[in-house]
Every structure is written in structure tokens, then in C-alpha cells.
Amino acid sequence: MSADPKVLLTELLRTALNSVAPDQADAVILLERPKQANHGDFATNLALQLAKPLRRNPRELAALLLAELPASPLVAKTEVAGAGFINFTLAADAKTAVVREVLARGAAYGRGASKGVKVQVEFVSANPTGPLHVGHGRGAAYGASLSDLRACAGYEVTREYYVNDAGRQMDILALSTWLRYLAFFGIEVAFPPNAYQGDYVIDMARELRDAHQDRFARVTLAQVLDGTPGLPTAERKDDEAKQQRELHLDALIANAKRLLGEDYPWVHGFALNEQLSDGREDLAEFGVRFDKWFSEQSLFDTGLVERAVSQLEKAGHIYLQDGAKWFRSTDFGDEKDRVVQRENGLYTYFASDIAYHLNKYERGFDRIIDIWGADHHGYIPRVKGAIAALGLPPEKLEVALVQFAVLYRNGQKTSMSTRSGEFVTLRELRKEVGNDACRFFYVLRKSDQHLDFDLDLAKSQSNENPVYYVQYAHARVCSVLAQWDGEAAELAAADLGRLQNERELALCASLASYPELVQNAAADYAPHQIAFYLKDLAAEFHSWYNAERMRVEDEALKLARLALAAAVKQVLAGGLALLGVSAPASM
RNA sequence: CUGCCCGUAGCUCAAUUGGAUAGAGCACCGGCCUUCUAAGCCGGGGGUUGCAGGUUCGAUCCCUGCCGGGCAGGCCA
Numbered sequence: 001m002s003a004d005p006k007v008l009l010t011e012l013l014r015t016a017l018n019s020v021a022p023d024q025a026d027a028v029i030l031l032e033r034p035k036q037a038n039h040g041d042f043a044t045n046l047a048l049q050l051a052k053p054l055r056r057n058p059r060e061l062a063a064l065l066l067a068e069l070p071a072s073p074l075v076a077k078t079e080v081a082g083a084g085f086i087n088f089t090l091a092a093d094a095k096t097a098v099v100r101e102v103l104a105r106g107a108a109y110g111r112g113a114s115k116g117v118k119v120q121v122e123f124v125s126a127n128p129t130g131p132l133h134v135g136h137g138r139g140a141a142y143g144a145s146l147s148d149l150r151a152c153a154g155y156e157v158t159r160e161y162y163v164n165d166a167g168r169q170m171d172i173l174a175l176s177t178w179l180r181y182l183a184f185f186g187i188e189v190a191f192p193p194n195a196y197q198g199d200y201v202i203d204m205a206r207e208l209r210d211a212h213q214d215r216f217a218r219v220t221l222a223q224v225l226d227g228t229p230g231l232p233t234a235e236r237k238d239d240e241a242k243q244q245r246e247l248h249l250d251a252l253i254a255n256a257k258r259l260l261g262e263d264y265p266w267v268h269g270f271a272l273n274e275q276l277s278d279g280r281e282d283l284a285e286f287g288v289r290f291d292k293w294f295s296e297q298s299l300f301d302t303g304l305v306e307r308a309v310s311q312l313e314k315a316g317h318i319y320l321q322d323g324a325k326w327f328r329s330t331d332f333g334d335e336k337d338r339v340v341q342r343e344n345g346l347y348t349y350f351a352s353d354i355a356y357h358l359n360k361y362e363r364g365f366d367r368i369i370d371i372w373g374a375d376h377h378g379y380i381p382r383v384k385g386a387i388a389a390l391g392l393p394p395e396k397l398e399v400a401l402v403q404f405a406v407l408y409r410n411g412q413k414t415s416m417s418t419r420s421g422e423f424v425t426l427r428e429l430r431k432e433v434g435n436d437a438c439r440f441f442y443v444l445r446k447s448d449q450h451l452d453f454d455l456d457l458a459k460s461q462s463n464e465n466p467v468y469y470v471q472y473a474h475a476r477v478c479s480v481l482a483q484w485d486g487e488a489a490e491l492a493a494a495d496l497g498r499l500q501n502e503r504e505l506a507l508c509a510s511l512a513s514y515p516e517l518v519q520n521a522a523a524d525y526a527p528h529q530i531a532f533y534l535k536d537l538a539a540e541f542h543s544w545y546n547a548e549r550m551r552v553e554d555e556a557l558k559l560a561r562l563a564l565a566a567a568v569k570q571v572l573a574g575g576l577a578l579l580g581v582s583a584p585a586s587m
Numbered sequence: 588c589u590g591c592c593c594g595u596a597g598c599u600c601a602a603u604u605g606g607a608u609a610g611a612g613c614a615c616c617g618g619c620c621u622u623c624u625a626a627g628c629c630g631g632g633g634g635u636u637g638c639a640g641g642u643u644c645g646a647u648c649c650c651u652g653c654c655g656g657g658c659a660g661g662c663c664a
Contacts, residue, residue, distance in 0.1 A: 032603060035610085045606065048644065058644065082607045083644055127664070169664055246663090324662055335590070335660070342662040349664045377591050378659045403592075403657085445600075448592060450657070452599065457613085466612075468626050480623045513603085520603065532601060535611075546619085546628040587626065 005074060005094055006031050006516075009042055012075075013086075016068040017046070020061070024050055033513055037502075040077070040087035041095070041509060047084040058084025095505050096496035098512040102567035103492050110514045110574055112154030112522075119155045120360060121147045122294075123371035124283065125162040128275040129173040130198055132282055135373065137426040138405045138451060141442035141580065143371045144288040145527035146400070148578050153522035158365070161290045162356060165272055166297040167349060171253045172196065173275070174268040178216065178256055180205035182224070185217040189224055190231060192249050204274050208267070216267060219259050227251055282427055286435055287580040299355045305347050308355040308390070309340055317389040327354075332385030335378075354386040361392045369525075374401045374448070400525050405442070405451040414455075433458040439580040440467040443527045466535055470572065471584055473538035473545075477569035478585040480550055484562060491563040498560035503544040507564060510537050514571050518578075527579065534575045541568050 010029050018025050027050060034043045047062035054061065062080040069078065077089035102109045123143025126136045143159070151157040164170070176196040179189050184205065191197075208216065228251040232241035257264045276293075283289070299305050309325065312318050317328050323343035327350075330337055340351040360368050372379070384394040407414045407424060414424065430438050437458040444466070445451045457465060499505065514533070521529040550561040573583040 032606080034607080035602080036607075039607070048606085051644070085607070164664070167664065322662080339662045344662080348662070374592070375658055401592075449600080450593075454599080465626075472624080472626050476624055476627085483623060516603080524604070542627055549623065551623050587624075
């Protein structure tokens with residue numbers, strides 16, 4: 001017989017069901033924890049579900065099931081309620097047993113058994129062309145917490161960052177760096193408005209100069225500008241002007257490649273590595289770590305992009321038009337067909353993304369999770385379409401969209417424009433509100449919900465701040481335990497029968513629901529559920545703390561209460577760890 | 588114009604994958620520190636879940652149509 005009440009109750013109900021309705025013996029038995037305390041510890045809607053197929057009154061059916069339910073010492077009371085619910089109230093022993101279990105398993109409490117399922121989570125994957133900003137921060141916090149949550153639930157998780165080190169954006173960064181560098185040597189090229197504006201580019205240029213002096217500056221202004229169409233005036237916003245600015249930029253890149261020759265890849269690589277290591281350091285400080293940094297360029301180097309496209313071609317999903325290769329994604333539910341190879345022979349970003357997903361499938365993951373910004377939602381049909389076209393199961397891929405985060409200060413939106421290079425970086429945000437508050441606030445909302453990030457609230461060291469509220473509960477337990485001079489073994493042996501008041505039993509019920517919560521939150525891609533649970537658990541603890549003393553004269557009662565407190569501390573610490581938030585021993 | 592997401596208390600948000608009387612925090616009002624951390628607790632008012640239908644024992648949740656907000660719709664990434 002199982003010690004887990006939920007499993008036990010399911011077994012009892014199955015037995016009853018077998019004798020009441022043998023032909024419905026395979027029906028799904030769902031047990032839930034009622035919101036209201038007077039509805040017992042567990043409830044099932046089994047009779048309501050079976051009423052229709054059996055053509056019976058649900059309340060009568062519930063009564064019949066109860067009549068056939070085998071007796072169990074763990075069940076104190078059963079009743080038929082409402083429209084036909086069956087409510088179960090557990091015996092006190094069964095409720096408090098969780099304390100012993102938490103103390104015995106320690107940090108492993110809540111961890112699910114290994115499912116033998118390999119999951120890959122790819123997140124952040126920002127272009128390494130500048131500092132991470134607050135939008136990336138949400139993806140980072142969400143992805144890290146989701147990964148840890150899935151790992152805790154029993155999945156085998158690989159955390160991956162896709163590095164866009166190929167393509168035009170990186171060329172623009174290399175060019176931007178080089179132009180800033182040239183300025184140090186008096187070669188003043190008008191800085192293109194569509195190049196990277198940030199001061200970090202000037203910093204890189206300075207490093208380049210300090211390390212290599214004029215090695216990359218043996219050119220003239222005329223050579224750099226040779227063949228460029230020139231820049232339209234800044235006021236012009238028409239399409240023609242925009243296009244000319246892009247052509248101008250591309251011509252500058254072409255000149256840079258020609259003039260620098262073998263040094264170009266070096267400058268390119270320098271800028272890439274600077275930005276990549278900056279991002280890596282930023283994320284590491286934020287408690288966000290990756291198992292693999294996957295290079296987009298490697299997809300070209302290994303010929304995978306070519307192979308992916310030819311595989312689509314062989315399957316008959318590619319056609320030629322206007323000199324370009326198109327993937328017929330409309331056959332797979334997309335709005336329009338998409339180019340994979342341009343007229344100029346270059347592959348599109350979409351082509352390398354197809355190759356990347358092919359690679360993910362070939363690595364044998366059972367579940368592939370992409371975390372994208374919500375502005376990429378239109379991209380999902382074409383990627384799933386390409387996967388299906390390659391003969392792979394698209395349902396293995398799950399795309400989790402993360403909505404935008406908007407910063408508020410003094411009740412006002414703060415601007416986040418990237419155009420001028422004056423955006424709020426993740427680093428600035430972390431510095432201002434601290435890593436703990438950052439991580440917690442980022443996952444406090446459902447991922448598909450817009451996030452209003454209130455800077456003043458995140459910084460406030462008061463009851464208004466949910467982070468401190470939870471951490472404070474943890475610190476309080478630590479403080480009490482520190483003032484007690486006993487041994488941990490005494491707690492494990494405490495007489496839990498002494499836990500009798502409502503607050504104590506409610507706390508036990510909350511602790512007992514934690515493992516299920518981990519499973520549900522992991523399955524739903526919803527780390528915010530952990531945050532809400534922790535707030536609730538902390539609230540129950542604070543309430544109990546104010547109502548009862550733990551270190552009382554009665555030795556047995558003291559040990560029982562300290563054991564409960566220690567169990568609460570364990571679960572708080574475990575939950576906070578999933579969110580990447582520290583659990584301080586004092587505050 | 589088309590597609591996706593969202594709409595819940597004055598504000599910011601939950602609601603155990605369709606459950607019972609829709610819950611928290613903030614804000615507002617009133618209480619609790621000579622005893623384990625007051626970054627805490629206790630009590631009070633606050634709702635036609637955007638609107639209208641449909642599906643069923645039962646809908647904030649699922650379907651349809653409107654209204655309102657956000658985001659997309661490149662041979663960019």
C-alpha cells in the first residue's frame with residue numbers, strides 16, 4: 001500500500017469502481033486538492049464524469065462508490081458533496097507525515113523520478129552584437145527557471161544558446177567597430193545611422209587600437225567610401241532613402257572585407273568574441289548558465305545548411321522563382337512561401353534555422369523547446385512546416401513565446417529604444433534592483449502575459465516586495481533554528497502527532513502539494529506557479545509564526561514545531577533555487 | 588485588411604490543465620512589538636470575469652460573432 005495519499009485514494013476508488021461499474025473500470029480518476037478547507041483534503045469528480053455514460057444520478061453514484069470504498073487508516077472521513085463530488089479528509093497522521101519525508105529527503109524533496117526523457121531548451125540566443133537588454137533578461141530568467149523546473153521534475157535537460165555568428169548583423173558589428181577604430185586615426189567616415197551606435201563599439205575600437213596600433217588603419221577615406229551610394233539626409237524617412245542607407249552599409253562592408261583582406265575575419269572574430277564573452281559573463285552573474293553555445297556558422301562549415309535544403313528539394317518542397325529557391329511552406333499551413341536561398345546565392349536566416357532544427361532532431365531529443373520573443377510568433381508555422389517537410393514530427397517542438405517587459409519608474413514607462421543605443425541593459429537593471437528581485441519579478445507573470453516591471457517596487461525593501469516576503473520567511477526559520485541547541489536527528493524523530501492546530505495542518509498540506517506543483521508547473525511551462533506557491537507558503541508560515549511560539553517549554557511540542565519549521569525552510573529554499581533566487585539565513 | 592496573444596476588484600496580477608462561495612498584493616480604514624526577526628500578523632469595505640450567444644450536471648477557462656489593447660505580416664536577422 002502506498003504512503004502517498006493521492007496514490008492510495010486512487011487505488012481505493014479504482015477498487016470501488018470495479019465493483020460499481022466494471023465496464024467503466026478504466027475511467028480516468030482525477031484527484032484534486034480543493035480550494036476550500038471544508039471540502040476536505042482531496043476531492044474527486046469521478047461520479048460526475050461517470051453520470052452520463054452510466055445514465056445515473058451523480059450523487060447516487062457517488063454514494064454507491066463510497067459504499068464500496070475499502071476502509072483505510074489514512075482516511076478519516078468521506079462525504080458526498082455538491083453536485084456529486086466525493087470529498088476525502090485524511091487522518092492527522094497522514095497529513096503530518098510529510099514533515100518527516102521533507103526532512104529525510106532534504107533538497108531532493110519535490111524532485112521527480114527520472115523520466116528518461118531528453119529535453120533541449122534553447123533560449124536567449126540574442127545576436128552577439130551588443131549588450132543584453134531587459135527584454136533578453138526576461139527570456140533568460142524564464143528559460144533558466146523553466147529548465148531547472150523541468151530538470152527537477154525528472155527530465156534530462158540541455159540548456160542551449162544559439163549564437164548568430166554568421167550573417168549580416170555580425171558584419172555590421174565588425175564594420176561599426178572598424179569605423180570607430182579608423183576615427184582614432186583621423187579617418188572620419190560619417191557613421192551610418194543603421195550601424196551599431198552604442199558606446200561599447202567605441203570601447204572595442206579603443207581596445208583594438210591599444211593592442212594593434214594602426215595595423216587596420218592603412219587605408220584612405222576615399223578607399224573606404226569607394227563605390228558607396230552615399231547617405232541620404234537624416235530627415236528622409238521614405239522607403240527609397242531607407243533602401244539607399246542599406247545599400248550604403250553593404251557597400252562599406254564589402255570595402256572593409258576587401259581592404260582588410262585576411263585581417264577582416266580577425267576583426268570580425270574579435271568583435272564577436274568580445275560581445276559573446278560579455279553576454280556570457282552577464283548571464284552567469286544572473287545565475288543563467290548554458291550547457292552548450294551552438295554556433296550558426298558551424299551549420300555552414302559542416303555543410304548542414306546545404307544538406308537540409310537539398311533534403312527539402314529531394315522531397316519536392318522547393319521551387320525556383322526569380323532566381324531564388326523557395327520553400328513551399330503554404331503546403332504546411334504557412335501564409336506564404338519562403339525564400340531559403342537568395343538570388344545572390346546566399347542562404348537566408350530561415351535556411352540556417354531549418355538546418356539548426358534538423359540538427360536538434362538528429363541529436364535525439366525527445367522534446368525540443370524554443371523560447372522566443374513574442375514578436376517572432378509569425379515565424380512558428382514556417383519552422384514547423386520545414387520540420388514536417390523534412391519528415392520529422394513537428395509536435396516534438398514546442399515554442400514558448402515570451403511577451404515584452406516594460407519598465408516602469410515613478411509610474412512612468414521608461415524608454416527602451418535601441419535606435420539611439422540608449423536602451424536599458426540587463427546589467428543596469430541587475431545593478432539597480434539586484435539579481436534576486438530581478439529573477440523573481442521576471443517570472444512572476446505567465447510568460448504570455450505582458451510584464452510591467454515596476455522598478456520602484458522591485459527595489460523597495462518593504463512588505464510590498466514579494467521577494468523579501470518569501471526570503472524573510474526563510475530567514476525567520478533559520479533564526480529560530482539557530483537559537484535552538486538541538487541536533488537535526490531530534491527533529492527527524494519528533495512526535496508529529498503534536499501538530500494539531502489548523503495552521504500547522506494547513507502548512508503540512510501545502511508542503512505535501514509541492515511535488516505535484518513541480519510536475520504541473522513543468523508540464524505547463526509555468527515557473528510563475530512556483531513563485532505564487534512560495535508567496536502562499538510564506539504567508540501561511542508568517543501567519544503561524546505570529547500565532548504560535550515554536551520554542552515552548554513542552555519539549556515534544558517544541559520538537560514537532562521545529563521539525564515543521566525546518567521542513568518549511570527546506571521547501572522555501574528549494575523553490576527559490578528553482579527561480580534562481582537566494583535563500584538568505586538572515587536579513 | 589489577415590493571423591497570433593491578451594481583456595478578471597480603483598492599480599498590478601492569480602485561479603490546481605472545465606469544478607463547489609472567482610483569490611492575493613498594492614491603495615483605503617481600524618487594531619497587534621518588555622517573550623523565537625514588525626521586511627511580520629489580525630480584522631473591514633471592494634466583482635454582471637469586455638459584450639452577446641452556444642456547448643453541459645457545471646464556463647474566467649472550450650466554440651462563434653462583435654468591442655478594445657499589444658505584436659507580426661522582408662530575397663532582414
